[in-house]
Amino acid sequence: MIHFVLLISRQGKVRLTKWYSPYSQKERTKVIRELGGVILNRGPKLCNFVDWRGFKVVYKRYASLYFCMCIDQDDNELEVLEIIHHFVEILDRYFGSVCELDLIFNFHKAYYILDELLLAGELQESSKKTVARLIAAQDSLVETAKEQASSISNIIAQATK
């Protein structure tokens, strides 16, 4: 099971956190600080796994961002690497060659994508196309609702003119 997902920038700034196991706010800050210290200081050619408090943290760097996932001792590290890559590819498709700024200004969208990919700390969907389709459908629902709202307010505005 994936216990949490962290996206940390090379400067140690947190870009996204998702906790599938309960951690209090205090613990979260501590975890981020601890892991940030360990992972950011590792050299480029080393393996992508860190033993940490009886768990394993799998991380991978994409440009300036580190994607980290914490898993149980008996989980498959190589698969988690693959899941991270899967996530990045979906983000890339959605944003069109994603960069850190996309994730900062549209963090909620990154969360929506993550929620279509992982649930309860387990992988939910292995098809990038399906995830993209589901996200697009929900985005368009939001758009329609917005349009409706603005057209109603237009009508009201015109009626009260």
Next chain:
Amino acid sequence: MNPFSSGTRLRDMIRAIRACKTAAEERAVVRKECAAIRASINEDDQDYRHRNLAKLMFIQILGYPTHFGQMECLKLIASAGFPEKRIGYLGLMLLLDERQEVLMLVTNSLKQDLNHSNQYIVGLALCALGNICSAEMARDLSPEVERLLQFRDPNIRKKAALCSIRIIKKVPDLAENFINCAASLLKEKHHGVLITGVQLCADLCKVSSEALEYFRKKCTEGLVRTLRDIVNSPYSPEYDTSGITDPYLHIRLLKLLRILGQGDADASDRMTDILAQVATKTESNKNAGNAILYECVETIMSIEDDGGLRVLAINILGKFLSNRDNNIRYVALNMLMRATTLDAQAVQRHRATILDCVKDSDASIRKRALELLYLLVNENNVKPLIKELIEYLEVSDQEFKGDLTAKICSLVEKFSSEKIWYIDQMLKVLSEAGNFVKDEVWHALIFVISNASDLHGYTVRALYRAFLTSTEQETLVRVAVWCIGEYGDMLVNNVGMLDIEDPITVTECDAVDAVEVAIKRHTSDLTTKAMALIALLKLSSRFPSSSERIKGIIVQNKGNLVLELQQRSIEFNRILQKHQKIRSALVERMPVLDEATFSGRRAGSLPTAISTSSGAPSNLPNGIAKPATAPIPDLLDLSSDDVPAPSSSGGDFPQDLLGVDLSPTLAPSGAGKPPKASTDVLLDLLSIGTYLPVQTGSSAADILSSSQDDKALASLSSLSANATSPVNAAPMMDLLDGHGPGPQKPKENGQAYQSLVAYESSSLRVMFNFSKQPGSPQTTLIQATFTNLSSNVYNDFLFQAAVPKFLQLHLDPASSNTLPASGDGSITQNLKVTNSQHGKLLVMRVRIAYKTNNKDVLEERQINNFPQNL
């Protein structure tokens, strides 16, 4: 728009925060935003609720408190539109976790949304439920989720499946409701549903043996077929990952097959073909392929034995191990660790490679490799491996030295059949990484040295040499100083010279020099300096000619600012000046420590100041009272780094000096020690046949008397059995007693307590028998009896206990550390518990460690069912 609500958009806020140059600036911006959001919340401003929550989420990611926004999430979730719900649920998952009570308020909205006509809203609700639901919510909403497992849209079914995992993890009782639905998910074609369904089945198997049986019988065949289909499936762009169709599905199927095959030969048999196919056909040049191979190897290792497959698996691991990719090497080490229990021989073949990995530049790989190597060491290869490891110790990173040292020490101790080898290796470790050596390790070394009388001379010379070359390692200095103090004469006179040694000439002056260096070395800590002072005192008697010089060094420390050192110096100085006659008797060599006592002490709570009975000074062998009492117990305890010697520790001194086993003397003399034989009267009654009739009689008498007048018995308990029985026992007992007084008469001091089965597992039973000493109702003596219920002998048996602060616990050494199999004998250990809040129920946490079949077993338990009034 109200004038207080913030007009900034989310994007503007993020820009403003990013523009901050310092943390203080950022805090100011966030504070301002938070104030605006709070104001807006108080206004109950509906238009900006959406935007406020989005801002709060961003603030939350930055690590600022956002609890005040929790209710806003609930409000958004309760609104009708999809956009509001979408952001509301996202906020709920970010801002809350299962432990917040606010979460309960959302249950109703969740229930409504799970039944919503819009499938995307159902999806949102499932997502929130799966990510943060509490046990209560899981129970309340489980029926909805069960129903959704059969929803028409597969994307809802897959979410419901993962949601079910969360539910059964929170409430395992609900597992059986999901078994049938989960099994039907396995027949699906949609990959998302299949992946989540397989995962659900795997988790069901973990919480319910019923589910495991069911899936094993009904689904193994189908799963094997699904796996075969996916392995042989043609290229499909939607699921392709570097040439492999859906590796995630592969891996999950293999994982579930592993669970089903474990411990079931029939099921294992059915999956061997496909496992062989996966193991041989999977491409290993990409990460996805390796991930599948890795999972496949683990499944092969876990299912019931099939020699051919195992060879295949170990070969794959061998290939992994020689891979250039660090990730692959890491997982290979990881898996070989598990393989050692199955086929140690095959893993041994890779020993050289593993040893190389210990020296890798990557900390993660080093750690794994060291753990693996630790498992591989045996009688035959220990010497070369330890040699390699110690050589590596010289060049390893500082951060790694701690781990490495601990492992080396543990191995050297484990295979320490040859004392000279053990001492040699430990000296090397001490000189290389003495600062990383734990206290108990060098204590153990001193213990071994003092027991190896033929090696005293050799050791002290070797230590002296090592000390001359490196004084940086604290523990090396300590051990060297201790040995020079004890065996200084052997150092100077080359006593007990071994063939392998180079001759060395050390004068008395050199030896004293060495100790002086230790005491003056500014990096030496208090313990080392204190030990050096004692060594000097000892040397003053060993080298009469250097006596004056030693006195000079001791006198220099009389003004030491550290009280402990000052006191020692003053006391030692007095001994040197005024008590020349008894000095030599006082500083004789330490008696050899009894092994059982040592291991008992090591295991038990090493008390800083053992509280012993009063009247000890009268036992002093040579009439010296105070001055010498402080340091000498320390010599044995080797833990002088605490408070200035407590006066009560004077009691330890004569006993230690005489080499008396501490265990019996610890019980205050006034009360006599707790009976060795079981005081469990009921048990005695039941076992009449096996005990002497005499003993039965006396314990029966105790039963009767305990119901009458306990105090009378207590006062008489020190009398002989003959005297006791006429007073208390019925005439029938007299008859029995007439046979003569029992040699092992149990003494019931105070009340009789029913004995307690403190702990019972399939492998071990722990009985506690309680007794009290008259006059101290707060103190309970507990005799713990350990019985082995399995058919294997337990070695290195170790019992540890911890109590809360209101209790004080003292553990005596156990009667043995080997527990024979099948209840054929037992270990007893005495505990003394003092309850500072007499009347409050005792609690104790116990931990039992032992080795059986070369495997370390650790059992832990909290004991809450102590009798009252202890």
